[in-house]
Amino acid sequence: MATKRTTEEIIAGGKARAEAAVKRSAASPADKKKAPPAKQLSLELWPDAVRGVPNAVLRGALFGVSQRRKTHKKRTIIAAVEGYEIRFKGETFNQTDLDVWETLLQLARLQPLGTKVEFTAHSLLKELGRGTGKTQHEQLKEELSRLIGGVVEITWTKEKKAFAGALVSGYFRDDETGRYVVKFNPDMAQLYGVGHTLIDWSERQSLGNNSLAKWLHGFYASHAKPFPYKVETIYGLCGSIVERLGDFRKLLRAALTQLVNVGAIKSWGIDPKTDLVEVVNVPSQTQLKHLTKATKRPTRRV
Numbered sequence: 001m002a003t004k005r006t007t008e009e010i011i012a013g014g015k016a017r018a019e020a021a022v023k024r025s026a027a028s029p030a031d032k033k034k035a036p037p038a039k040q041l042s043l044e045l046w047p048d049a050v051r052g053v054p055n056a057v058l059r060g061a062l063f064g065v066s067q068r069r070k071t072h073k074k075r076t077i078i079a080a081v082e083g084y085e086i087r088f089k090g091e092t093f094n095q096t097d098l099d100v101w102e103t104l105l106q107l108a109r110l111q112p113l114g115t116k117v118e119f120t121a122h123s124l125l126k127e128l129g130r131g132t133g134k135t136q137h138e139q140l141k142e143e144l145s146r147l148i149g150g151v152v153e154i155t156w157t158k159e160k161k162a163f164a165g166a167l168v169s170g171y172f173r174d175d176e177t178g179r180y181v182v183k184f185n186p187d188m189a190q191l192y193g194v195g196h197t198l199i200d201w202s203e204r205q206s207l208g209n210n211s212l213a214k215w216l217h218g219f220y221a222s223h224a225k226p227f228p229y230k231v232e233t234i235y236g237l238c239g240s241i242v243e244r245l246g247d248f249r250k251l252l253r254a255a256l257t258q259l260v261n262v263g264a265i266k267s268w269g270i271d272p273k274t275d276l277v278e279v280v281n282v283p284s285q286t287q288l289k290h291l292t293k294a295t296k297r298p299t300r301r302v
Contacts, residue, residue, distance in 0.1 A: 043109040043192060050198040051102040052109065054191035056154045058218040060086050063098040064239025065211040075153060079236045085157055090150035092239075095211040098218075100143045101167055102199065103127055104182060114186040121178045129205050137178075144171055144182070156194055163190050197222040206262045212238060213255035217264050224283045228276040252277070 046052045057063065060080030075087040103124060107117045121140055122132050130136045147168040155162040165185050172181040199221055207213040215238045220226050229237070235248050242248040249270070256268040256279070266280040 042112045043105065043189065044196075045109055046198050048106075049201060051106055051201050051204075052192070052196050053098075053102060053105070053199055053218065053222075055195040055197055055222045056080075056084050056086070056156075056191060057098075058197060058222040060084060060237060061239030062086055062088065062152065063093045063095060063101075063215070065215050066092075066094060066239055066241045067211070068241060069094070075151075079239065081237065083157055085155040087153040087155075088150060089153075091146050093146060093150060094239075095214045096139075097143050097146055098214075099128055099204075100124075100140065101147060102201075104168065104184075108182075108184050112186070113184050113189050115183075117182045117184070119180055119182075121180060124180070141173075144168060144180075154191065159194070161190075163187065200264070203262050203264050207258060210255060210258060212240070212251055213258045216252075216255050216259060220259070220265055220279055220281055223281060226279045226281055228271075228274075228278045231270065231275050231277060234277060 044052055061078050062080075069092045071091045072089050075089050078086040078088050080086045104117065106127075107119060108115075111117070121137055125132050125136050125140065130139075148166055148170055150166060151164065152167060153162060153164040165187060167184075167188070169183045169185050171183065173179070197218070199218055204214060204217055207217060216234075219237070231249050231252060232245060234252065235242075235245060240248055240251075242251065253270070256265070256277075259265045260267065264282065266282055268277065268279045270277050
Protein backbone atom coordinates (compact mmCIF):
# COMPACT_ATOMS: atom_id res chain seq x y z
CA MET A 1 0.00 0.00 0.00
CA ALA A 2 1.44 3.42 -1.07
CA THR A 3 2.39 5.78 1.75
CA LYS A 4 1.45 9.45 1.75
CA ARG A 5 4.34 11.86 1.03
CA THR A 6 5.06 14.49 3.66
CA THR A 7 5.10 18.20 2.83
CA GLU A 8 8.89 18.24 3.29
CA GLU A 9 9.28 15.41 0.74
CA ILE A 10 7.08 17.18 -1.83
CA ILE A 11 9.09 20.40 -1.43
CA ALA A 12 12.39 18.52 -1.68
CA GLY A 13 11.25 16.80 -4.88
CA GLY A 14 10.22 20.10 -6.40
CA LYS A 15 13.61 21.64 -5.57
CA ALA A 16 15.40 18.69 -7.17
CA ARG A 17 13.42 19.06 -10.40
CA ALA A 18 14.02 22.81 -10.45
CA GLU A 19 17.79 22.35 -9.98
CA ALA A 20 17.87 19.83 -12.81
CA ALA A 21 16.05 22.29 -15.08
CA VAL A 22 18.58 25.02 -14.23
CA LYS A 23 21.47 22.70 -15.07
CA ARG A 24 19.91 21.88 -18.43
CA SER A 25 19.40 25.55 -19.26
CA ALA A 26 22.99 26.33 -18.26
CA ALA A 27 24.43 23.93 -20.84
CA SER A 28 27.36 25.28 -22.88
CA PRO A 29 26.63 27.21 -26.12
CA ALA A 30 28.19 24.33 -28.06
CA ASP A 31 25.45 22.05 -26.72
CA LYS A 32 22.75 24.44 -27.91
CA LYS A 33 23.64 24.86 -31.56
CA LYS A 34 21.11 26.92 -33.41
CA ALA A 35 20.09 25.91 -36.91
CA PRO A 36 21.68 28.27 -39.45
CA PRO A 37 19.26 30.64 -41.14
CA ALA A 38 17.91 29.42 -44.46
CA LYS A 39 19.95 30.65 -47.39
CA GLN A 40 18.10 33.26 -49.44
CA LEU A 41 18.34 32.60 -53.15
CA SER A 42 18.62 35.57 -55.50
CA LEU A 43 18.91 35.98 -59.24
CA GLU A 44 21.98 37.48 -60.85
CA LEU A 45 21.94 41.28 -60.74
CA TRP A 46 22.14 41.74 -64.50
CA PRO A 47 22.10 45.22 -66.15
CA ASP A 48 18.86 47.09 -66.85
CA ALA A 49 19.30 46.79 -70.62
CA VAL A 50 18.98 43.00 -70.63
CA ARG A 51 16.64 40.30 -69.30
CA GLY A 52 17.99 37.11 -67.73
CA VAL A 53 16.12 34.01 -68.95
CA PRO A 54 16.88 30.33 -68.20
CA ASN A 55 18.22 28.48 -71.24
CA ALA A 56 15.71 25.68 -70.71
CA VAL A 57 12.91 28.18 -71.33
CA LEU A 58 14.46 29.52 -74.54
CA ARG A 59 15.35 26.20 -76.19
CA GLY A 60 11.92 24.76 -76.78
CA ALA A 61 8.23 25.41 -77.31
CA LEU A 62 7.33 26.22 -73.69
CA PHE A 63 6.79 29.82 -74.81
CA GLY A 64 5.73 29.15 -78.39
CA VAL A 65 4.86 31.36 -81.35
CA SER A 66 1.20 30.50 -81.88
CA GLN A 67 -1.55 32.95 -81.00
CA ARG A 68 -3.97 30.03 -80.70
CA ARG A 69 -3.74 28.40 -77.31
CA LYS A 70 -4.31 24.83 -76.19
CA THR A 71 -5.16 23.58 -72.72
CA HIS A 72 -3.29 20.47 -71.65
CA LYS A 73 -5.25 18.65 -68.94
CA LYS A 74 -2.37 16.24 -68.28
CA ARG A 75 1.41 16.59 -68.19
CA THR A 76 2.17 16.87 -71.90
CA ILE A 77 5.60 16.69 -73.52
CA ILE A 78 6.63 19.98 -75.15
CA ALA A 79 9.24 20.10 -77.93
CA ALA A 80 12.76 20.99 -76.74
CA VAL A 81 16.36 20.51 -77.86
CA GLU A 82 18.38 17.50 -76.79
CA GLY A 83 19.31 17.59 -73.11
CA TYR A 84 15.91 18.78 -71.90
CA GLU A 85 12.59 17.09 -71.38
CA ILE A 86 9.77 19.57 -70.85
CA ARG A 87 6.25 18.67 -69.76
CA PHE A 88 3.42 21.14 -69.31
CA LYS A 89 -0.06 21.16 -67.82
CA GLY A 90 -2.40 24.11 -68.30
CA GLU A 91 -3.10 26.78 -70.92
CA THR A 92 -0.13 27.11 -73.26
CA PHE A 93 2.21 30.11 -73.16
CA ASN A 94 3.37 32.26 -76.07
CA GLN A 95 5.75 35.17 -76.61
CA THR A 96 3.48 37.81 -75.02
CA ASP A 97 3.52 35.74 -71.82
CA LEU A 98 7.31 35.59 -72.05
CA ASP A 99 7.46 39.39 -72.36
CA VAL A 100 5.56 39.67 -69.07
CA TRP A 101 7.59 36.97 -67.31
CA GLU A 102 10.90 38.51 -68.37
CA THR A 103 9.78 41.91 -67.10
CA LEU A 104 8.65 40.48 -63.75
CA LEU A 105 12.02 38.73 -63.37
CA GLN A 106 13.71 42.04 -64.06
CA LEU A 107 12.03 43.39 -60.92
CA ALA A 108 12.57 40.18 -58.93
CA ARG A 109 16.35 40.18 -59.48
CA LEU A 110 16.71 43.10 -57.05
CA GLN A 111 15.77 40.98 -54.02
CA PRO A 112 15.73 37.34 -52.86
CA LEU A 113 13.30 35.04 -54.65
CA GLY A 114 10.22 34.48 -52.53
CA THR A 115 10.17 38.15 -51.55
CA LYS A 116 7.15 40.10 -52.73
CA VAL A 117 7.66 42.14 -55.90
CA GLU A 118 5.53 45.29 -56.10
CA PHE A 119 4.64 47.42 -59.12
CA THR A 120 1.71 49.23 -60.70
CA ALA A 121 -0.03 47.86 -63.76
CA HIS A 122 0.52 51.20 -65.50
CA SER A 123 4.30 51.09 -65.01
CA LEU A 124 4.56 47.44 -66.12
CA LEU A 125 2.51 48.06 -69.26
CA LYS A 126 4.69 51.06 -70.14
CA GLU A 127 7.81 48.92 -69.65
CA LEU A 128 6.31 46.35 -72.02
CA GLY A 129 5.71 49.06 -74.62
CA ARG A 130 1.95 48.56 -74.49
CA GLY A 131 -0.98 50.89 -74.14
CA THR A 132 -2.50 51.46 -70.71
CA GLY A 133 -6.20 51.14 -71.51
CA LYS A 134 -8.73 48.66 -70.18
CA THR A 135 -7.92 46.09 -72.88
CA GLN A 136 -4.24 46.03 -71.96
CA HIS A 137 -5.02 45.79 -68.23
CA GLU A 138 -7.28 42.80 -68.87
CA GLN A 139 -4.62 41.20 -71.06
CA LEU A 140 -2.12 41.53 -68.22
CA LYS A 141 -4.53 39.83 -65.82
CA GLU A 142 -4.94 36.94 -68.27
CA GLU A 143 -1.19 36.57 -68.73
CA LEU A 144 -0.52 36.52 -65.00
CA SER A 145 -3.32 33.99 -64.55
CA ARG A 146 -1.72 31.70 -67.16
CA LEU A 147 1.73 31.98 -65.58
CA ILE A 148 0.27 31.08 -62.19
CA GLY A 149 -1.94 28.25 -63.47
CA GLY A 150 0.54 26.53 -65.80
CA VAL A 151 2.56 23.71 -64.21
CA VAL A 152 6.00 23.45 -65.79
CA GLU A 153 8.22 20.38 -65.43
CA ILE A 154 11.75 20.68 -66.83
CA THR A 155 14.12 17.71 -66.64
CA TRP A 156 17.82 17.96 -67.42
CA THR A 157 18.22 14.49 -68.87
CA LYS A 158 22.00 14.26 -68.48
CA GLU A 159 22.02 15.47 -64.89
CA LYS A 160 18.81 13.52 -64.09
CA LYS A 161 17.40 16.47 -62.15
CA ALA A 162 14.12 18.30 -62.58
CA PHE A 163 12.24 21.45 -61.65
CA ALA A 164 8.44 21.41 -61.38
CA GLY A 165 6.12 24.23 -60.45
CA ALA A 166 4.49 27.46 -61.57
CA LEU A 167 6.62 30.26 -63.01
CA VAL A 168 4.70 32.77 -60.85
CA SER A 169 3.45 31.67 -57.42
CA GLY A 170 0.63 34.18 -57.04
CA TYR A 171 -0.27 37.84 -56.73
CA PHE A 172 -2.37 40.38 -54.86
CA ARG A 173 -4.03 43.23 -56.78
CA ASP A 174 -5.47 46.53 -55.58
CA ASP A 175 -7.88 47.69 -58.27
CA GLU A 176 -8.24 51.13 -56.70
CA THR A 177 -4.53 51.97 -56.99
CA GLY A 178 -3.54 49.51 -59.74
CA ARG A 179 -0.87 48.08 -57.45
CA TYR A 180 0.25 44.46 -57.86
CA VAL A 181 2.23 42.34 -55.42
CA VAL A 182 3.70 39.26 -57.13
CA LYS A 183 5.57 36.37 -55.56
CA PHE A 184 7.96 33.83 -57.12
CA ASN A 185 8.86 30.32 -56.03
CA PRO A 186 12.41 30.42 -54.53
CA ASP A 187 13.12 27.01 -56.11
CA MET A 188 12.97 28.71 -59.50
CA ALA A 189 16.58 29.77 -58.91
CA GLN A 190 17.51 26.21 -59.88
CA LEU A 191 16.49 27.02 -63.45
CA TYR A 192 19.19 29.70 -63.53
CA GLY A 193 21.82 27.54 -61.86
CA VAL A 194 21.93 25.23 -64.87
CA GLY A 195 22.44 28.11 -67.33
CA HIS A 196 20.77 31.31 -68.46
CA THR A 197 21.05 33.94 -71.19
CA LEU A 198 20.97 37.72 -71.04
CA ILE A 199 18.46 38.88 -73.66
CA ASP A 200 18.91 42.34 -75.19
CA TRP A 201 15.56 43.94 -74.32
CA SER A 202 15.70 46.77 -76.89
CA GLU A 203 16.37 44.25 -79.67
CA ARG A 204 13.46 42.09 -78.54
CA GLN A 205 11.14 45.08 -78.32
CA SER A 206 12.16 46.25 -81.79
CA LEU A 207 10.86 42.95 -83.22
CA GLY A 208 7.32 44.15 -82.52
CA ASN A 209 4.59 41.54 -82.81
CA ASN A 210 6.63 39.05 -84.83
CA SER A 211 6.41 36.09 -82.44
CA LEU A 212 8.65 33.87 -84.57
CA ALA A 213 11.37 36.54 -84.69
CA LYS A 214 11.14 36.91 -80.90
CA TRP A 215 11.41 33.15 -80.40
CA LEU A 216 14.40 32.93 -82.75
CA HIS A 217 15.99 35.89 -80.98
CA GLY A 218 15.94 34.09 -77.64
CA PHE A 219 16.82 30.70 -79.11
CA TYR A 220 19.94 31.87 -80.93
CA ALA A 221 20.99 34.22 -78.13
CA SER A 222 21.20 31.16 -75.87
CA HIS A 223 23.88 29.61 -78.13
CA ALA A 224 27.41 30.98 -78.35
CA LYS A 225 27.89 29.11 -81.63
CA PRO A 226 24.54 27.80 -82.91
CA PHE A 227 24.24 24.33 -84.40
CA PRO A 228 22.63 24.04 -87.84
CA TYR A 229 19.01 22.92 -87.47
CA LYS A 230 16.67 21.74 -90.20
CA VAL A 231 13.71 23.98 -91.02
CA GLU A 232 11.40 21.19 -89.91
CA THR A 233 13.20 20.95 -86.55
CA ILE A 234 12.86 24.67 -85.90
CA TYR A 235 9.20 24.39 -86.91
CA GLY A 236 8.65 21.88 -84.11
CA LEU A 237 10.82 23.59 -81.52
CA CYS A 238 9.03 26.94 -81.80
CA GLY A 239 5.56 25.38 -81.58
CA SER A 240 4.35 26.72 -84.91
CA ILE A 241 0.95 25.52 -86.15
CA VAL A 242 1.33 26.76 -89.73
CA GLU A 243 -0.08 23.93 -91.87
CA ARG A 244 2.46 23.87 -94.71
CA LEU A 245 6.20 23.67 -94.08
CA GLY A 246 6.76 25.78 -97.20
CA ASP A 247 4.71 28.59 -95.69
CA PHE A 248 6.67 28.31 -92.45
CA ARG A 249 9.93 28.50 -94.41
CA LYS A 250 8.83 31.86 -95.84
CA LEU A 251 8.01 33.15 -92.34
CA LEU A 252 11.34 31.85 -91.10
CA ARG A 253 13.28 33.69 -93.81
CA ALA A 254 11.50 36.94 -93.00
CA ALA A 255 12.08 36.55 -89.26
CA LEU A 256 15.80 35.77 -89.69
CA THR A 257 16.18 38.80 -91.93
CA GLN A 258 14.56 40.91 -89.24
CA LEU A 259 17.10 39.58 -86.70
CA VAL A 260 19.93 40.71 -89.00
CA ASN A 261 18.32 44.15 -89.36
CA VAL A 262 18.19 44.70 -85.59
CA GLY A 263 21.77 43.43 -85.12
CA ALA A 264 20.85 40.27 -83.21
CA ILE A 265 22.65 37.95 -85.67
CA LYS A 266 25.30 38.58 -88.31
CA SER A 267 23.95 36.41 -91.10
CA TRP A 268 21.92 33.34 -91.96
CA GLY A 269 21.38 30.86 -94.75
CA ILE A 270 19.33 27.76 -95.61
CA ASP A 271 21.15 24.98 -97.46
CA PRO A 272 18.97 24.08 -100.47
CA LYS A 273 20.12 20.44 -100.36
CA THR A 274 19.88 19.66 -96.64
CA ASP A 275 17.37 22.35 -95.58
CA LEU A 276 19.69 23.13 -92.67
CA VAL A 277 19.46 26.65 -91.22
CA GLU A 278 22.90 28.08 -90.48
CA VAL A 279 23.12 31.21 -88.34
CA VAL A 280 26.19 33.29 -87.55
CA ASN A 281 25.54 34.74 -84.11
CA VAL A 282 26.68 37.90 -82.35
CA PRO A 283 28.03 36.30 -79.12
CA SER A 284 27.94 38.13 -75.80
CA GLN A 285 31.11 38.81 -73.78
CA THR A 286 30.38 35.79 -71.60
CA GLN A 287 29.87 33.60 -74.67
CA LEU A 288 33.11 34.90 -76.19
CA LYS A 289 34.99 33.77 -73.08
CA HIS A 290 33.32 30.37 -73.38
CA LEU A 291 34.33 30.08 -77.04
CA THR A 292 37.91 31.10 -76.22
CA LYS A 293 38.16 28.40 -73.55
CA ALA A 294 36.71 25.84 -75.96
CA THR A 295 39.34 26.59 -78.63
CA LYS A 296 42.16 26.19 -76.06
CA ARG A 297 41.08 22.70 -75.09
CA PRO A 298 43.23 19.94 -76.60
CA THR A 299 41.56 18.03 -79.43
CA ARG A 300 40.65 14.48 -78.48
CA ARG A 301 41.69 11.73 -80.84
CA VAL A 302 39.08 9.10 -81.37
